[in-house]
Amino acid sequence: MTDEKNSIHGGSQSSDAKSIDIFNEHFHLNEKQKKIFYAICGVFISELNEKEFDTYKNMKTKTNISKHEEKIKEFGQINFESKSDFSTRLLDRLLMTTPQHQLARISSMLKKMTSKGMTSYSMTTSSKLFYELDLKQRTDAVTKWSTSQKNSIKQFYKTISYLTCSAFWLNPYDLYPAIGYPGPDPEINGSRFKGRTFPEYEFIEITEDTKDLEFDVVIIGSGAGGSVAAARLARKSGNSVLIIEKGHHYHQSELTLKEKDGYEKLYELGGGMLSEDSSMTVLSGSNFGGGTTIGWSTSSEPSHFVREEWANNFGLNHFMDDEFNDSLKAIQNRLGVNTNNIVQNESNKILIDGCKKIGAPVVTVPQNSASKPHECGWCGFGCRYGEKQSVVMTYLKDAKDYGVKFIQDCFVEKVLIENNKAVGVEATVNNGEKKFRVNAKKVIVACGGLHSPALLLRSGLKNKNIGKNLFTNPTAAVYGIFPNKDIKNYSGTIQSAVCDAKENVDGEHYGARIFVGSYHPAMMSTAFPWKSPLEHKQFMLQYNHIIPLLTITRDRDPGQIRIDSNGLPKLYYKLSQHDADSVIAGLQTSLKILVAAGATKIGTCQVDVEEFEIAGENPLNDIKFLQYLEKIKKVGVSSGQACLSSIHQMGTCRMGDDPTKSAVNPLGETWEVKNLYVADSSVFPTSAGASPMITTMSIGFYIANCILTEKEFVKRRQSSLFGTSLNGTIIDNTNDEKRASRRKSLLSSFSSKRFSTIN
Template sequence: MSPVKSAPRPTLNEDQIKVVVAIVDTFIPELSGQELDDFVRKNSNGTNDEALRAFGKSGIVNQNVADVIVEKIHTLPPEKIDELGMVFKVLSTKVGTLALGGVYGDFPSLSREQRTQIVRGWSTSMIGKLRIFSRAMFSLAAMSFYSQPIEAVHRAIGYPGPDPEMHSERFSAKAFPSYEFIEVPQQGLELTCDVVIVGSGAGGGVMAAELTKAGKKVIVIEKGHHYHQSELSLVQTDGFTKLYENGVLVSSKDGALTVLAGSTWGGGTTVNWCASLQAQDFDFGIGLFLQKKLTSFGSSLYFQLPYYVREEWAKMGLPHFTSSNYQKSIDTISERLGISDQYLKHNIPNDLLLEGCRKLGYPTKNIPQNTGHQEHSCGWCGLGCRFGEKQGTMMTFLDDARQRGARFLQDTFVERVLVQKGKAVGVVGYQNGHKVTVKAAKVVVSAGSIHSPALLTRSGLKNKHIGKHLYLHPVCYVFGKFEQEINCYQGSIMTALSTVAENTDGHGYGSKIEVPSHHPALCATVSKWDSASSHKSKMLAMNHILPLIVLTRDREGGTITAGADGLPRIDYTVSKHDTLSLEEGVDRALQILVAAGATSVWTVQRDVEDFDVNKELGTSDPAFKAYLDKVRRVSVKPGSTVIGSAHQMGTCRMGSSPKTSVVKPTGETWEVKGLYVADASTFPTASGVNPMLTTYSMAHSIAQFILNSEISSKL
């Protein structure tokens, strides 16, 4: 049996489900009576009353979203279901609700006003677990509700739904690769090849292309499913469910940090936002102290010194990363994917980021895109690229491997690597419960930083660094509201960044400031909640909101461990060191928004209110400076500040010794011959930039090591 099916999963009983429904209904209910009238009156412009009323009356229960939420809870790890189930059980009793909420009566029977009082109290509780529980339940409610294609919601907030261009000539003009997949019969299947590769993302795709080019017989196994571009609906809930790990419902053990990870044919490259930055150098000031001194004299001058991430890795016993051969790997990948910043067309949000930085004298950079040397305006790319312009592995390296005879399995979970006498000889996996064994001379694990260490652990490897050194580039949001429409889901995604805060500690660790693609589900989830009507009012302004993300290069890592079912668990807490990086980035991002012309700004900190900008004074306003002081003083606390991640690195670290790493400088594991790891899990430290290009080039290098070792062995 596959470990996914080896143990019965707990389920919530009827009383517990009633509590779940009551909680999420508290966050996003159907407004009625005087509350609905007040909502319409407050937000009316004289012409949209009908749309406002329909939106106000739309809630989780009457839109049948509660069932979706219960189903999502049932997909969580068993221990998390048990943990939440215990809270729901307590709240199903009068005494339990009194203990956790201060009101006598089982939670579902309370009035919405009483329930609102309770969940609001949880969000500001001195008890961290209650804050995290409140935030997690709200996130689940908001993500589930606003990702649905609810016409009343879309009409009120002005969201067009799926990309209006999705059926245009732009889509039909592109021919997409056609893949055939091996189906495993009920009685099972045994296959043989030279190299079996687990994973089809940036690591697995490049490995397949390079090894087939050298004449190797290759089989690529992917646990996700292949969706042809014509099958991509660009509906939020559909994209999240089909293309992301556990339907985007992945978090750290304590629930304080949410993780987005691709899980489909092409892995993360299918949902990536095209950002293709080299992990090379950080341009930073002589020191934060000197920067502040210069600023105090009214200077916007920044003294630039190089800090090399690749040099840092070389000093860890990996000289390849400062070699010309590694740069050749980067150049080869860049050429195949058509990576360039020459065809960028900044959308309104990225233009505003650049304008705010220009006014403040902050340094900026364009972000190269993997778009085949062409302009790519696709704000829905996180839900899959119907246009075939984004050059993920599905469009490039996997297709190269396909044309050279590679074979593929989808929907196939690899349970373990087969090891005989200290050598890898294949893998065992399951497709729809049917066993498949692939015998191979070499095994390449490219399952990503979450799943690769779990697979090594299930396969019996004992290296103490497996699963350690997990880096996530923790992200915080800040927001600015503008008089003009921003429409942060239109145009090219993430084409510019500011490096002003990237060296907070003077050693290359800090934050980059970028613009995300923002659709209703994400906007709703990262917004603060104080009451049902106030949150809906905030959503009405979505098209006028510019979000900036503060992406931190984390120095302190977390861990991946395998649960009782053999599946990975994320244990990660933002360290004090990395919290300082987030704080600095949030401070700078708020200043950028004000300089760019925002009328109000706010953070995702629960205990910090919105700030109304004095346009005449801007960033020099003493009240704004006091606001920034409060933002830093409150800082980021688990459960009261939304922290997320879309990058996963480390966990199978590359190094020069088994005492400090999992794999050799060649990518081969120290413990098992012929077993290689080739994905972002091999990063020695966090890259500090979107890890896609570095993952591609890492895998390309490891492929050359494999081929060169075979040549050497024959001499």
């Protein structure tokens, strides 16, 4: 692995002059190409002309209060040509969020635009180079790119618009007051949150003198699956366990709750990962604790129909067993999952009110907050207050207490395999400068839906199902504007209610669920299509009066993870018509909810659908509103037609009882290689259609129990059939022994299939 490969892929990056040199090295841009790049980016949040500014400043919203008039005016007239550091910020952001192969694609497009030929003309309808056009001409050109018939142009537009808007709103030149956003949580240093502190963790330091390490079990990934498996194995067997995490552990004092720091420190590719066609934004955790660190506290059980499908269609009967129910209960108790003491914020009150008025079902969402109030709208950037019971607060602490060791900022290159058995891993630290080996009897891959298949493929596994069956719970959004309500969608308890009215669109339990989004400025600015500088600024000026409703779809038809030349994951996903129907049903219902709740304007994530103003005494039956709903269906949400995102990635190492249709067997072990297990959301046979956290934890629990039936582990367990917990409680493991016997018989039944045809 090259240094650059590791640095581009990490969760955090530094901004310095060296990054620009790297940018120039890999883009090979000449001065003309750079000028085109800056001229394009400058369009998205450019200064308004006199007529536009008159329209802009006359907006009637509560944001327009006198003490911020100067900031509002500055926001309307901002010109990046006067901001000498913005080009540096753009380049740093681009480097952090864009893999090499996508950088090359952008570079190629910019190169084509430097010649006054057909490519340049097709993008500007002018014989002039892009930077030679005036602002209106540039704006008109960029606007047309969003609906271009050429996928390459539409993809280029999506990438650059996403880059520019996010780069600006992550640090908008002291212009947060213009939209009414406070920045970090105003209570960050208050007395309210001093009751809970993070556990202290120590990490093995890898130096030039470090020799190969020896452990019984090595686990790659510290998220929902890996943490639970580690705690379970260390407690039950006494074997030595090591967790390797490619991200970093940030203590409470290091969580600034700034949107920029949150994304750059805690998310994959700084929160800017895009699918290969740039149609989907991909959010995934890259830190100690994984997705549980950045999750919104949603703690849903897997639906009964999901469990039944996994049991009936994939031979996974354990998902219907009492043992799985017991693991769910144990995990929920450890996390304090409950609906008690949830205080609905203004956004969720609007969702609930709208649902009641149209007769749609709405329920409270369980949260992992130890049954206590958790009004923390900044939780997507880490719960500084220790209220959210992430695995940093729970299972990683348990693992530490039982002797598990940790390495952070460490990238596992490959699993080491000898005679079709996993014997350890090869890993690097310091951006690839130091390589070392961990020898182990068992290897558990728990890197998530993106990285688990990439690691298996880098390690030489050939099963055709590895990387296939990528489910994303595709997310699309609509918004409603409530000018007379101070909503502040990012405040209070977030994602605490859900509407399941469209959960079963096709009659086979594939459909959509509707939640409220907690959108801080950068996410809000990129969740909906950029239409023009004026519309973008008008939209963001109403920020505190906007409620985004999310349609999270249980997708039936999957995409795929492949690896690039550096072995890093590339996400290929195209929404099928079947799943698009579910998305549309969710969007239409969401708009009805907003209208019923009193929104004065509504809009969608679709490029070709304009904002709609509500009128009349009975707006739900207004002919124009009904026509608007039909237009939403007609325009659709196919690739490039809408802003889509994914906050859950699943299925890329599918579990099943048939090696021709799955990557791991029902015990979590790969069909090809013994002693190599996968224990995360990538083993899901289908999409979950909801937050996968609790299900993933239960799978980690189950797979750890499966490993404990192996001979070398049983021997150690026999001496502690009746043991004691950390607090001295007597533990009776006899039921575990009965279950272990059943798993042994299962294992023998799969052994004959292990080397069946898998290619």
